[in-house]
Amino acid sequence: MKLKFKLDYTDKKTMARLGTISYNGKTYETPMFMPVGTNATVKTLSPEELKEVGSGIVLANTYHLWLRPGEDIVAKAGNLHKFMNYDGPILTDSGGYQVFSLANPKDINEDGVKFKNHLNGDSLFLTPEKSIEIQQKLGSDIMMSFDECVKWPSTHEYLESSVERTLRWAKRGKDVKVDNDQLLFGIVQGGEYPDLRQHCALELVKMDFDGYSVGGTSVGEDKPTMYKMVEYSTKYLPEDKLRYLMGVGDPIDLIENTMRGIDLFDCVSPTRLARHGHAYTKNGKINIKNSKYKEDFTPIDDTCDCYACENYTKAYVRHLITNNETFGARLLSIHNIYFLHNLMKEIRKNIKNGTMEEYRDNFIKEYYHESK
Amino acid sequence: MKLKFKLDYTDKKTMARLGTISYNGKTYETPMFMPVGTNATVKTLSPEELKEVGSGIVLANTYHLWLRPGEDIVAKAGNLHKFMNYDGPILTDSGGYQVFSLANPKDINEDGVKFKNHLNGDSLFLTPEKSIEIQQKLGSDIMMSFDECVKWPSTHEYLESSVERTLRWAKRGKDVKVDNDQLLFGIVQGGEYPDLRQHCALELVKMDFDGYSVGGTSVGEDKPTMYKMVEYSTKYLPEDKLRYLMGVGDPIDLIENTMRGIDLFDCVSPTRLARHGHAYTKNGKINIKNSKYKEDFTPIDDTCDCYACENYTKAYVRHLITNNETFGARLLSIHNIYFLHNLMKEIRKNIKNGTMEEYRDNFIKEYYHESK
Numbered sequence: 001m002k003l004k005f006k007l008d009y010t011d012k013k014t015m016a017r018l019g020t021i022s023y024n025g026k027t028y029e030t031p032m033f034m035p036v037g038t039n040a041t042v043k044t045l046s047p048e049e050l051k052e053v054g055s056g057i058v059l060a061n062t063y064h065l066w067l068r069p070g071e072d073i074v075a076k077a078g079n080l081h082k083f084m085n086y087d088g089p090i091l092t093d094s095g096g097y098q099v100f101s102l103a104n105p106k107d108i109n110e111d112g113v114k115f116k117n118h119l120n121g122d123s124l125f126l127t128p129e130k131s132i133e134i135q136q137k138l139g140s141d142i143m144m145s146f147d148e149c150v151k152w153p154s155t156h157e158y159l160e161s162s163v164e165r166t167l168r169w170a171k172r173g174k175d176v177k178v179d180n181d182q183l184l185f186g187i188v189q190g191g192e193y194p195d196l197r198q199h200c201a202l203e204l205v206k207m208d209f210d211g212y213s214v215g216g217t218s219v220g221e222d223k224p225t226m227y228k229m230v231e232y233s234t235k236y237l238p239e240d241k242l243r244y245l246m247g248v249g250d251p252i253d254l255i256e257n258t259m260r261g262i263d264l265f266d267c268v269s270p271t272r273l274a275r276h277g278h279a280y281t282k283n284g285k286i287n288i289k290n291s292k293y294k295e296d297f298t299p300i301d302d303t304c305d306c307y308a309c310e311n312y313t314k315a316y317v318r319h320l321i322t323n324n325e326t327f328g329a330r331l332l333s334i335h336n337i338y339f340l341h342n343l344m345k346e347i348r349k350n351i352k353n354g355t356m357e358e359y360r361d362n363f364i365k366e367y368y369h370e371s372k
Numbered sequence: 373m374k375l376k377f378k379l380d381y382t383d384k385k386t387m388a389r390l391g392t393i394s395y396n397g398k399t400y401e402t403p404m405f406m407p408v409g410t411n412a413t414v415k416t417l418s419p420e421e422l423k424e425v426g427s428g429i430v431l432a433n434t435y436h437l438w439l440r441p442g443e444d445i446v447a448k449a450g451n452l453h454k455f456m457n458y459d460g461p462i463l464t465d466s467g468g469y470q471v472f473s474l475a476n477p478k479d480i481n482e483d484g485v486k487f488k489n490h491l492n493g494d495s496l497f498l499t500p501e502k503s504i505e506i507q508q509k510l511g512s513d514i515m516m517s518f519d520e521c522v523k524w525p526s527t528h529e530y531l532e533s534s535v536e537r538t539l540r541w542a543k544r545g546k547d548v549k550v551d552n553d554q555l556l557f558g559i560v561q562g563g564e565y566p567d568l569r570q571h572c573a574l575e576l577v578k579m580d581f582d583g584y585s586v587g588g589t590s591v592g593e594d595k596p597t598m599y600k601m602v603e604y605s606t607k608y609l610p611e612d613k614l615r616y617l618m619g620v621g622d623p624i625d626l627i628e629n630t631m632r633g634i635d636l637f638d639c640v641s642p643t644r645l646a647r648h649g650h651a652y653t654k655n656g657k658i659n660i661k662n663s664k665y666k667e668d669f670t671p672i673d674d675t676c677d678c679y680a681c682e683n684y685t686k687a688y689v690r691h692l693i694t695n696n697e698t699f700g701a702r703l704l705s706i707h708n709i710y711f712l713h714n715l716m717k718e719i720r721k722n723i724k725n726g727t728m729e730e731y732r733d734n735f736i737k738e739y740y741h742e743s744k
Contacts, residue, residue: 043699295445
């Protein structure tokens with residue numbers, strides 16, 4: 001089955017959009033946050049729990065699944081859906097992000113990237129074609145083109161040639177894509193340079209991808225720079241295709257980038273924060289390990305109606321996290337992912353009402369409240 | 373609310389019994405296996421999952437909860453039920469087992485036991501009275517008397533005086549028990565010596581406990597010795613009271629000791645084995661990490677209808693365990709606990725049918741099959 005996107009509405013004051021994804025007999029609203037299941041499992045959660053907290057698309061990492069268990073085993077299981085028992089939509093990244101973090105600059109050439117397997121040190125080589133071939137075996141519903149993930153800051157000169165290579169790589173990946181139900185997204189790079197972002201976006205659009213991602217953010221830049229990178233990209237993208245901002249999950253960034261025309265977000269934050277005992281609340285992040293929660297028999301967040309908040313107290317979750325009991329990380333993961341899904345729901349409501357700017361200002365006031 | 377036990381039936385050929393526990397508007401059948409929730413959580417599982425796999429009584433460890441979060445915090449939460457959100461029956465041990473494993477022989481005296489806190493090395497002292505006081509604050513439904521857990525083998529001489537002290541400690545614990553709905557069990561010690569087991573059992577029965585445990589097993593002795601220890605104890609215990617064999621969970625031991633009159637069992641095995649990638653099957657234990665399961669797309673156990681076996685394959689669970697994904701340990705924990713609950717169901721059926729001996733012989737043939 002093929003995932004379909006329909007743009008329903010565009011905000012009059014901002015670039016924010018409302019859309020609908022249809023997949024496997026179900027519909028999902030955008031803008032949407034997608035939890036990350038690196039190893040074909042969203043850490044600590046079952047597929048049923050993901051659905052219960054409101055997840056739609058789930059992300060899986062091509063690099064990790066390539067190494068373990070290997071794309072052939074996933075293919076033999078049927079596909080990623082069958083392997084991990086998730087019948088909602090699945091998006092895979094290209095592996096580029098991990099590969100570039102493991103490679104030396106000198107090991108990047110026109111053909112692809114040489115790098116060391118982080119598990120055993122073996123030398124590996126990933127190319128745009130190979131990335132698509134792996135993703136096709138995984139059988140995800142949305143695939144990513146293999147792009148160069150450039151560090152920040154980089155010079156205009158370096159990025160100029162990198163963008164050209166990323167465009168050539170996008171074309172090469174598209175050329176090996178078999179005609180089937182999997183969507184393939186192109187990725188807009190170009191750092192913080194408006195001319196390069198524009199050029200990259202327009203060239204990708206000419207190639208007619210099924211959707212477009214904004215890459216090269218969340219690599220150490222400050223928030224205003226990130227927002228500019230997004231703006232410089234989305235304004236050249238077609239209205240009727242999905243736009244995905246990769247690796248961004250901070251609540252305020254979901255709001256700000258929705259206002260810049262993004263439909264999809266992913267980030268490991270909600271589950272990673274959970275494992276370290278952190279929880280999102282309307283009044284900012286809290287660290288449940290803080291001793292002030294030792295005898296706090298109230299929910300993680302009074303205003304939340306997730307499974308964790310409806311059934312457990314801060315004192316109990318603190319006890320679990322302090323004792324490395326994985327049920328604690330599970331409860332906080334449920335809460336954190338629910339929080340982000342709920343935030344997206346609020347965002348969608350405010351797009352509909354034309355109140356995104358007021359919503360953002362109020363959110364900032366509550367979330368970063370100084371007295372907390 | 374008070375937990376009540378009713379003996380329904382006694383096997384004609386063996387000492388096996390069928391009974392019913394009533395608690396909080398629900399009934400549970402015995403013999404029963406009780407999963408262990410050391411830190412007020414059965415590792416990796418939610419209370420809902422415990423109910424789904426068929427758990428009734430859940431065990432929690434007094435020693436661990438005394439240290440963290442502390443019995444006063446649990447009491448402030450209401451009790452253990454409220455703290456961990458489990459409304460089924462809860463049994464607590466006395467803390468003795470952990471304390472004796474941390475103490476030097478010279479630090480055991482008539483008053484109690486001096487030992488070092490395993491978390492921070494602090495010197496602590498536990499007495500029979502203190503153990504009951506902690507368990508009362510935890511608010512479990514079944515409490516254990518504080519007994520001396522003697523290593524195996526020990527001399528008749530040592531055990532003779534130890535049993536006398538255990539009896540004095542049992543009395544001291546009973547004396548501080550407040551009249552309420554919590555049951556208190558006496559613990560039969562005496563090693564492998566029939567005269568000491570008999571003496572201990574009869575003296576405890578004189579004190580009229582709410583139920584009786586068999587202690588001093590699962591400390592390194594061979595299986596025939598364990599079975600004798602149980603036989604030497606149960607035959608002196610009253611028919612109408614629950615009998616609990618502490619720390620025993622190997623499938624064959626559940627069968628053999630049921631045939632010797634035991635109603636309740638507990639063990640960390642199903643969850644501990646799960647974390648190490650081991651699963652019970654009718655044909656014996658398997659190690660899911662074995663490379664032969666890499667492309668095995670069949671359930672953990674073909675004959676099992678637990679959530680894990682109905683939805684996931686060996687290949688997937690192997691992948692999760694290999695990658696230290698906690699969802700893997702959760703799936704195996706669900707399977708292993710379900711396996712033991714199902715085994716108890718089979719046992720109860722065979723008691724009813726008067727076929728325990730045949731059942732045991734067949735089980736051994738299948739479980740220890742040489743070709744596996």
